[in-house]
Each structure stands twice: as structure tokens, then as C-alpha cells.
Amino acid sequence: MNSTEIKQADKDLIWHPFTPLINPFGHLSIKSGKDAKLFTHDGDTIIDAVSSWWVNIHGHANKHIAEAIYKQALELEHVIFAGFTHEPAVRLAKNLMTILPKNYSKVFFSDNGSTSIEVALKMAFQYWYNQDKKHKTKIIALDGAYHGDTFGSMSVSERSGFTRPFFPFLFDIETLDFPTEQNFDQVLSRFDKLTADENCAAFIFEPLVQGAGGMRMYTPEMLQQLVSLAQSRGVICIADEVMTGWGRTGTNFACDQIEANPDITCISKGITGGALPLGITACSSKIEAVFQSEEISKALLHGHSYTGNPMICAAANASFELFEADECKANIQRINQRHQQFVEKLNSYENIENIRLRGTIVAFDLKGFGETGYDSDARKKIYPYFLERGILIRPLGNVIYLLPPYVITDEELDQVYDSILTFLDNLIN
Ligand SMILES: Cc1ncc(COP(=O)(O)O)c(C=O)c1O
Structure with missing residues (x-):
């Protein structure tokens, strides 16, 4: 099946979790994954910054x-x-x-x-x-x-x-x-x-x-x-x-x-x-x-x-x-240290608050974006914004958080951080 056929059959037959049946965004068709990356049928690459509902700690398609x-x-x-x-x-x-x-x-x-x-x-x-x-x-x-x-x-x-x-x-x-x-x-x-x-x-x-x-x-x-x-x-x-x-x-x-x-x-x-x-x-x-x-x-x-x-x-x-394995433990520490540096940058932004970090989880609240919750307006705007830029982030209402697979590389993390900072730079409250 090609991408169009998959999306049409999906729309006709599949009831997705936490999603209204009439959903203007549709669902992206993923062909494969490797480590922190997902690859769509349409040829796009997405960095999975949330470990796909917080499960893929070792990334995607792990050989072992x-x-x-x-x-x-x-x-x-x-x-x-x-x-x-x-x-x-x-x-x-x-x-x-x-x-x-x-x-x-x-x-x-x-x-x-x-x-x-x-x-x-x-x-x-x-x-x-x-x-x-x-x-x-x-x-x-x-x-x-x-x-x-x-x-x-x-x-x-x-x-x-x-x-x-x-x-x-x-x-x-x-x-x-x-x-x-x-x-x-x-x-x-x-x-x-x-x-x-x-x-x-x-x-x-x-x-x-x-x-x-x-x-x-x-x-x-x-x-x-x-x-x-x-x-x-x-x-x-x-x-x-x-x-x-x-x-x-x-x-x-x-x-x-x-x-x-x-x-x-x-x-x-x-x-x-x-x-x-x-x-x-x-x-x-x-x-x-x-x-x-x-x-x-x-x-x-x-x-x-x-x-x-x-x-x-x-x-x-x-x-x-x-x-x-030592590699995994080192990655957890590495991500925590990278998050700490990211938090230092976040600290200079006035349009966010309540910046928090524990282990490999970093999160903050957007000011003036209403309440936390899957159905909030913030989520409807932020989720597609990052997807269009090749990053999977699923905000919890006005909360943006990262919870990456431990195999995410420094370069991929930089891409995610930069994209968030650019988003915040352009945010008009
Ligand atoms: C803390 C916590 N408990 C339980 C669950 C439910 O897990 P599952 O979605 O696998 O049923 C979740 C899912 O997000 C969770 O975050």
C-alpha cells in the first residue's frame, strides 16, 4: 500500500486512542524507525523526543x-x-x-x-x-x-x-x-x-x-x-x-x-x-x-x-x-547534563514559567496559554508546529516536555532544543 492508501484505509477503519473520530490532522503513516528517529511513508524524518508515549527507552527497532x-x-x-x-x-x-x-x-x-x-x-x-x-x-x-x-x-x-x-x-x-x-x-x-x-x-x-x-x-x-x-x-x-x-x-x-x-x-x-x-x-x-x-x-x-x-x-x-549496560547509564547522565544546559537557556525566557528537570525529563509551562490538558488550544497549535519541523513533541496543554529515548544523540538533542528556543523566540503572547 502506498501512503495515500494507508491513510484512507486508516480513516475508514481504525479508531485511534485519545482522538476524535473526525480529526482534521489525520495520522502520519510511519514506515520504519531507527534509534531516536521515525521515518514516514512520505519520506520525512521525525525525531521522537517523547519516546513514543514514554516507552522506547532504547530507541526504535533495536536489533538486540x-x-x-x-x-x-x-x-x-x-x-x-x-x-x-x-x-x-x-x-x-x-x-x-x-x-x-x-x-x-x-x-x-x-x-x-x-x-x-x-x-x-x-x-x-x-x-x-x-x-x-x-x-x-x-x-x-x-x-x-x-x-x-x-x-x-x-x-x-x-x-x-x-x-x-x-x-x-x-x-x-x-x-x-x-x-x-x-x-x-x-x-x-x-x-x-x-x-x-x-x-x-x-x-x-x-x-x-x-x-x-x-x-x-x-x-x-x-x-x-x-x-x-x-x-x-x-x-x-x-x-x-x-x-x-x-x-x-x-x-x-x-x-x-x-x-x-x-x-x-x-x-x-x-x-x-x-x-x-x-x-x-x-x-x-x-x-x-x-x-x-x-x-x-x-x-x-x-x-x-x-x-x-x-x-x-x-x-x-x-x-x-x-x-x-554502562552505555545506557552514561546516556541517562548525558541527557540530564544536556537538559541542564538547556534549562540555563530557558531561564532567560519570560514567556515561560515553572521550568523543571528530573533525570531525563525536562518540562516547562507556557505563560498565557491556558490550562494543562490534551484538549487545550496550546496543544492544538504546538503539536503540529513541531511535527512540521520534524520533531515529535506532545505537549500536555500548556506544558512542553521532553522525555527522549536514551540513545538520542547530542546533535538530535540540539535540533530539538534549538527548535523549542526558536518557537519561544517567535511566540507572541
Ligand atoms: C503513571 C502512569 N500509570 C499508568 C499508565 C497507564 O499505562 P498504559 O497506557 O500502558 O495502560 C500511564 C500511561 O501513561 C502512566 O503514565
């Missing part, structure tokens, strides 16, 4: 990952994961245990970030249920949170235009104001009351950086205080590391920057380097212990057809090898 999938496909492509196991899954579990907190003892496989959250919520609720504490059903989440699009994950996320049609079906939670330097004392005192409540079951949070909420950042000190207070009350702490995992914030996981260990950690996105979908819900031995029983009623009765798929595990293991 592709070969691992191919090799595994020839050996065993899939097998039911109840009553059976296989080496790629066991290897992955062992690999994960080397970077998870020392008190972690089990990993549960699912399909994506949202399902890793569903599993975490079920684990937390059933942790109390199995101990006959059925009244413990209240979840605390942060204002502005995004944990996914399934019903449980929507329930613990910010109520927004994205979930409005489903409000009647979402369960109630307690929402805590997003912590800032200005409000932290009040936040902590409210958290103190919420966690003291008999019904409080769990606290779920995106550690250090709220992704879809606008790359909002808060400090390790604040997170440490919240987690340690919750744990002192026995409240289960669920870290949603779906976006922040795999070096994004400078450490393997964002929670590595605090002393306390969350009880449950949700992992996805970068885990396979963007090659295949996978969600992991990992837990501490304290959580596991409550499920240690031969009774089926005490078991976590959850699973998906593709749970523990061997090819996906092989992709994750290959991605893990790349992630553990």
Missing part, C-alpha cells in the same frame, strides 16, 4: 531486542501461564529482583500500565480482605494523578474530561492536594488524618513526577514523609512507576531516591524498550505473606490470556541487558 523476540518465537511463542512456567519469565523475575527493593519477593505479570495498576489495587484490597479487615476499602490518591484507562485505574485517577462519561461507574477515593513547597504542611496534616482513618487501605502515587498530569514534580523529601507516615499506619503504599521507571528520573526507579520502600510497585512502558506490551506488579514479602495459602479463595484470582508471554519476557530481558 528484535533478535531476542525472533529467537524466542522460534522456540516457544506462548503457553498458558497457570500450571506452566518457562525460562524467559523466570529470568525476567530474577532480573527485576536485582533492581527492586530488597524486601520484594514476588512479581505478577499483566499486559500494560493500566492492568499493572488494576492488579496492584486488587492486591491491596485483598490484602485486607484475606485478613478479615473488609472495612479497609479507602484509597488515597494525589490530585492530578493519571494511573490508566481501565475502571480501577480511572477510579484512582483525577476526575477529568477524559473520564466524565464514566463518573457514575468509578469508585470513590480520597484525593490529596498535589504537594508543593507552599502547601506541604497542610498536605501532610490532611494525610495524617486520612491515613489514621480505620477504613484507609492504600495510598497510590506517581513518585516524584506526575506524567499525564503535566510533568508535575515534587521532591524526594516530600514523598519520603508521605510514604513513611502511611506505612507507620500500616497503609499499603503503591508506587506507580509506569512512567518513572527505567532510569527516567535518574535512578532505576523514582522510589530509589527515598529511603522507604513502597509495598507494591507497578512497572510497564520502558520494560520491553517499547517492543511489546507488558505490565508488572511487584510486591514485598509482607504483601505476599497474606496470600500464602492453599485455599483458592485466598489466591489472587486475576489473569490475562497473554500473561507471562515468552516473547514479551524475552524482549524485556533483552531490554534489561541494554538497560544494565
Whole structure:
């Protein structure tokens, strides 16, 4: 099919995520990718400055990952994961245990970030249920949170235009104001009351950086205080590391920057380097212990057809090898240093505010461009502006952020930075 045929058939048949069915922009047809670059069917090159929804940590079409999938496909492509196991899954579990907190003892496989959250919520609720504490059903989440699009994950996320049609079906939670330097004392005192409540079951949070909420950042000190207070009350702490995992914030996981260990950690996105979908819900031995029983009623009765798929595990293991290599760690540091230099330049611009940087994520807010949100006017203007210049940036409303693959070169980063600075130079508020 040529580019025109693909676009027409796409328009006729495909329902894309987060996109109105009548969409004047259409969808670009991508033929191939390599490292930080995407190549369209029309012959254009695009630098992927956001790792394609934050997943492609090692860039596109990575040979090492592709070969691992191919090799595994020839050996065993899939097998039911109840009553059976296989080496790629066991290897992955062992690999994960080397970077998870020392008190972690089990990993549960699912399909994506949202399902890793569903599993975490079920684990937390059933942790109390199995101990006959059925009244413990209240979840605390942060204002502005995004944990996914399934019903449980929507329930613990910010109520927004994205979930409005489903409000009647979402369960109630307690929402805590997003912590800032200005409000932290009040936040902590409210958290103190919420966690003291008999019904409080769990606290779920995106550690250090709220992704879809606008790359909002808060400090390790604040997170440490919240987690340690919750744990002192026995409240289960669920870290949603779906976006922040795999070096994004400078450490393997964002929670590595605090002393306390969350009880449950949700992992996805970068885990396979963007090659295949996978969600992991990992837990501490304290959580596991409550499920240690031969009774089926005490078991976590959850699973998906593709749970523990061997090819996906092989992709994750290959991605893990790349992630553990010195080159990857050096790239993470290099990007952070380059971002720091970029921030120095950004500091002289008066039409932006709230410049923030953590690890490989840099973000700032455009002044006078309205609110954060996918449907904002800012996004409608900024997104095509950069695409026309060969750069994939998906602003979150008035928030422009970069979250590049770790293999992005200095030259590509310069191209992205220069293009943002030119945009800001020409911005008429
Ligand atoms: C922090 C966080 N949690 C969960 C999710 C949901 O992941 P998925 O889109 O793979 O379902 C996302 C997706 O952006 C996310 O950023």
C-alpha cells in the first residue's frame, strides 16, 4: 500500500486512542524507525523526543531486542501461564529482583500500565480482605494523578474530561492536594488524618513526577514523609512507576531516591524498550505473606490470556541487558547534563514559567496559554508546529516536555532544543 492508501484505509477503519473520530490532522503513516528517529511513508524524518508515549527507552527497532523476540518465537511463542512456567519469565523475575527493593519477593505479570495498576489495587484490597479487615476499602490518591484507562485505574485517577462519561461507574477515593513547597504542611496534616482513618487501605502515587498530569514534580523529601507516615499506619503504599521507571528520573526507579520502600510497585512502558506490551506488579514479602495459602479463595484470582508471554519476557530481558549496560547509564547522565544546559537557556525566557528537570525529563509551562490538558488550544497549535519541523513533541496543554529515548544523540538533542528556543523566540503572547 502506498501512503495515500494507508491513510484512507486508516480513516475508514481504525479508531485511534485519545482522538476524535473526525480529526482534521489525520495520522502520519510511519514506515520504519531507527534509534531516536521515525521515518514516514512520505519520506520525512521525525525525531521522537517523547519516546513514543514514554516507552522506547532504547530507541526504535533495536536489533538486540528484535533478535531476542525472533529467537524466542522460534522456540516457544506462548503457553498458558497457570500450571506452566518457562525460562524467559523466570529470568525476567530474577532480573527485576536485582533492581527492586530488597524486601520484594514476588512479581505478577499483566499486559500494560493500566492492568499493572488494576492488579496492584486488587492486591491491596485483598490484602485486607484475606485478613478479615473488609472495612479497609479507602484509597488515597494525589490530585492530578493519571494511573490508566481501565475502571480501577480511572477510579484512582483525577476526575477529568477524559473520564466524565464514566463518573457514575468509578469508585470513590480520597484525593490529596498535589504537594508543593507552599502547601506541604497542610498536605501532610490532611494525610495524617486520612491515613489514621480505620477504613484507609492504600495510598497510590506517581513518585516524584506526575506524567499525564503535566510533568508535575515534587521532591524526594516530600514523598519520603508521605510514604513513611502511611506505612507507620500500616497503609499499603503503591508506587506507580509506569512512567518513572527505567532510569527516567535518574535512578532505576523514582522510589530509589527515598529511603522507604513502597509495598507494591507497578512497572510497564520502558520494560520491553517499547517492543511489546507488558505490565508488572511487584510486591514485598509482607504483601505476599497474606496470600500464602492453599485455599483458592485466598489466591489472587486475576489473569490475562497473554500473561507471562515468552516473547514479551524475552524482549524485556533483552531490554534489561541494554538497560544494565554502562552505555545506557552514561546516556541517562548525558541527557540530564544536556537538559541542564538547556534549562540555563530557558531561564532567560519570560514567556515561560515553572521550568523543571528530573533525570531525563525536562518540562516547562507556557505563560498565557491556558490550562494543562490534551484538549487545550496550546496543544492544538504546538503539536503540529513541531511535527512540521520534524520533531515529535506532545505537549500536555500548556506544558512542553521532553522525555527522549536514551540513545538520542547530542546533535538530535540540539535540533530539538534549538527548535523549542526558536518557537519561544517567535511566540507572541
Ligand atoms: C503513571 C502512569 N500509570 C499508568 C499508565 C497507564 O499505562 P498504559 O497506557 O500502558 O495502560 C500511564 C500511561 O501513561 C502512566 O503514565
